[in-house]
Amino acid sequence: MIEFFEALQTVPLIRYALIAGIFSSLSFGVMGSFVVTRRIGYIAAAIAHSSLGGIGAAIYFSRKYDLEWLTPMGGALVAALISALIIGMISLRAKEREDTIIGGVWATGMATGLLFMHFAPGRGVNLESYIFGNILLTSQADVIAAAVLSLVVLSVTLLFYHKLVAVCFDEEFSRLRGINSGGYFLLLLVLISISIVLLVGLTGIILAIALIVLPAATASRFNKQLWKIMVSSVVLTLIYTVFGLAFSFVSETPTGPVIVLIAALVYGVSLSRK
Amino acid sequence: MTDIVRFENVSHRYGKTKTLDEVSFTVEKDESLCIIGPNGGGKSTMLKLILGLIEPKSGKIEVLGTTPENARSRIGYVPQSIQFDTLFPVSALDIVLMGRLHLLRFGRFSKKCHAIAEDSLARVGLESISKSPFAELSGGQRQRVLIARALACEPELMLLDEPTANIDLSVEAQFMDTLKSLRDIMTVLLVTHDLDVISEVGDSALCVNRRVHRHSIPLSPATVQEIYSGSLRLEHDRKVRHQTGDHTGCDHD
Known part of the structure; x- marks a missing residue:
């Protein structure tokens, strides 16, 4: 473990990954609590997977037209937001079955990403990094992005906490009290999308859902107030992220799976307790 | 007397099924009206029309002297407690505070809102469980929390959708007292199948089965x-x- 702390001082990449992880834990914990209690895990999973479309597109266009500013993270963010709005609008307005839309957006996003990556000029794309996470992808810019985006997620949640909770609990009554229920549901999905994109570097798009859902699910077994679930879930996510990074560094194992397995283990233990 | 609710030749249909056909009636101030009738007869449709959640195909609806949509903020609505996710982590007080949402822009609820919410809980006899999670309340307590939430709206008209549907009345005698106390302070419209509620709470009954017919109580x-x-x-x-x-x-x- 001492090696890990030494590496933190000498290897910038490890430091970036840790700081980005700490910042993003704040938004994972808070948004994860909404995902679990509002029961929209599948929407979150669809948003996470479909962000591959944006990653692929960003890689394709940045290479083809030499656009350095167009990063995979940026592409992921745009794709996640688009997916969130599509799923949200259709489930609010159209009479289509929600799970059908979720499945459709999920696969369409991934298919788009894979095709873009296939046609991207230059050397091959390391698909595995995006799917399962690769902390070596974390740059200084990502750390700043994580800090800013987490701050946005936290401030918006603090400002509109009661309205978001009310819309999650009773959409119809909130509408009757003059609240734009649909708008707040979409806002929630947007905040969830931002949080998910922050996870791409750490756990990758496939494992992201675990770190969104498991800490909040564990926290909700011992707390019956949403804000308490949020606080506990942020603390749990911080512990998993820091410990997972350290453990994976020392044992030379991939970070994402280690973090997810720790989270799953603790959740499993929590299930066995009342 | 002022009319609190006025339906003039109101018709409504879902797809090809006609739910209400040329319905006219009025509800006077401080009246307590039970809406009864067979399932699928149009009772819920009528509540939704009064709340402005759906539009009639024809006819005119006036609530509290204005359109249903404009009147909404002055109506307290109590849905059935069974439709809620009981695992959702909110306390009784959190739910009652939702009745003050229209006054909240962002941040926290004001002290006044807290006071009104706590007073509403006391009025349904639940002041002692204000911090209890929704999940740990009995069916009757949940329904009373929803009534307190509607009271926190400081309404002029109270709408209740089958308030006793999920309650064992022999256990929840206090629930009937809560309903009766509502009748004494405002105009109440309640959809119910429960003959006890009709006889204890209603001044008259409106039978809805595509058309409406008023009955005196006891039926x-x-x-x-x-x-x-x-x-x-x-x-x-x-x-x-x-x-x-x-x-x-x-x-x-």
């Missing part, structure tokens, strides 16, 4: 039989009375 057995087109409901009612020691209608000594 005659013949009316009940006609409305529910069967004796099942009467028999159920007799059994409930029998268990509580009232043997009216029983054929034993």
Whole structure:
């Protein structure tokens, strides 16, 4: 473990990954609590997977037209937001079955990403990094992005906490009290999308859902107030992220799976307790 | 007398099914009206029309002297408690505070809102469980929390959708008192199948079955039989009375 702390001082990449992880834990914990209690895990999973479309597109266009500013993270963010709005609008307005839309957006996003990556000029794309996470992808810019985006997620949640909770609990009554229920549901999905994109570097798009859902699910077994679930879930996510990074560094194992397995283990233990 | 609710030749249909056909009636101030009738007869449609959640195909609806949509903020609405996710992590007080949402822009609820919410909980006899999670409340307590939430809206008109549907009334005698206390302070419209509620709370009953018909209370057995087109409901009612020691209608000594 001492090696890990030494590496933190000498290897910038490890430091970036840790700081980005700490910042993003704040938004994972808070948004994860909404995902679990509002029961929209599948929407979150669809948003996470479909962000591959944006990653692929960003890689394709940045290479083809030499656009350095167009990063995979940026592409992921745009794709996640688009997916969130599509799923949200259709489930609010159209009479289509929600799970059908979720499945459709999920696969369409991934298919788009894979095709873009296939046609991207230059050397091959390391698909595995995006799917399962690769902390070596974390740059200084990502750390700043994580800090800013987490701050946005936290401030918006603090400002509109009661309205978001009310819309999650009773959409119809909130509408009757003059609240734009649909708008707040979409806002929630947007905040969830931002949080998910922050996870791409750490756990990758496939494992992201675990770190969104498991800490909040564990926290909700011992707390019956949403804000308490949020606080506990942020603390749990911080512990998993820091410990997972350290453990994976020392044992030379991939970070994402280690973090997810720790989270799953603790959740499993929590299930066995009342 | 001011009309609190006025329906003029209102028709409504879902797809090809006509739910309400040229319906006209009025509800006067401080009246307590039970909306009764068979399932699928249009009772819920009527509540949704009053709340402005759906539009009529034809006819005119006036609520509190204005359109349903404009009147919304002055209506307290109590849905059925069964439709909620009981695992959702909110306390009784959190839910009641939702009745003050229209006054909240962002951040926290004001002290005044907290005071009104706590007072509303006290009015339904639940001040001691304000911090309890929704998940740990009984069916009757949940329904009373929803009534407190509607009271926190400081409404002029109260709409309740089958408030006793998921409650064992022999356990929840206090629930009936809560309903009766509402009747004393404002205009109440409640959808119900419960003959006890009709006789205890209602001034009159509006039978909805595509068309409407007003009945005086107490309902005659013949009316009940006609409305529910069967004796099942009467028999159920007799059994409930029998268990509580009232043997009216029983054929034993």
